[in-house]
Amino acid sequence: MAVSKDIRQQLALLARSRGTRGSISTQKMPCKWSPLGITQPGTSFPFTDDSAWTYVADAIDAGCEIATIALDNPPGKIGYVMLLASANTTPIYVKLQLLSGRVLGRSFHYSEYTVWTEPTQKTEC
Template identity: 50%
Template sequence: MVSDDVRRELQRLARSKDTRTNKFDPRRPTHWAPYEVRKPGSGDTFTAESAWEFVADLLDGGVEIKTIELDKPPGKTGYVIKVEGFGGDQIYIKLQLGSGMVIGRSFHASKYEDKR
């Protein structure tokens, strides 16, 4: 379980376009694919913006967050959220904190085999 401070920081950073990124970097690979994920309730696909809003809303709503040790970069902490998606699918979200930013490492259907 993460501290309230970490949760608030993730939520605050996820709300602002200036403090979030999902840009691929080989040192910290990403699979941020909201356009492949259907929204719970409507079945519409997420946009880049609506995916971040969804993440921030989940964080604000108290969703369970698990921590993992990342392989890339070694020793860093990842924050994992798994929630029910559309039609019984599961949405897998992985975040990382770094230098005043939240890094979107994963946003995809859980059928995708995630690589740390």
């Protein structure tokens, strides 16, 4: 399912502000937000939390493919997933969740997948 322009704008806008973004892992909403373990493309430096969020927001604004998935935790909620280019051949797996006026970073780590298998069949951007 295609992500609407409105959702894309919300995700990018919320991701750009420290006051409306976060990544706190709980038992009900586990997160694997690990930007410090990933080298920024075009540099030899790891992402910081701020630069990871900027990279995600820039990718959304640039039109990167976003897939929707049903989250296991919490059940029935929607996750927004992207595969982004990294400094090596393994893409960065990003999963976001919209909350009330906030965006939660659920995943930012090297992907176990190199291409979409569900639902879009597209490679990373």
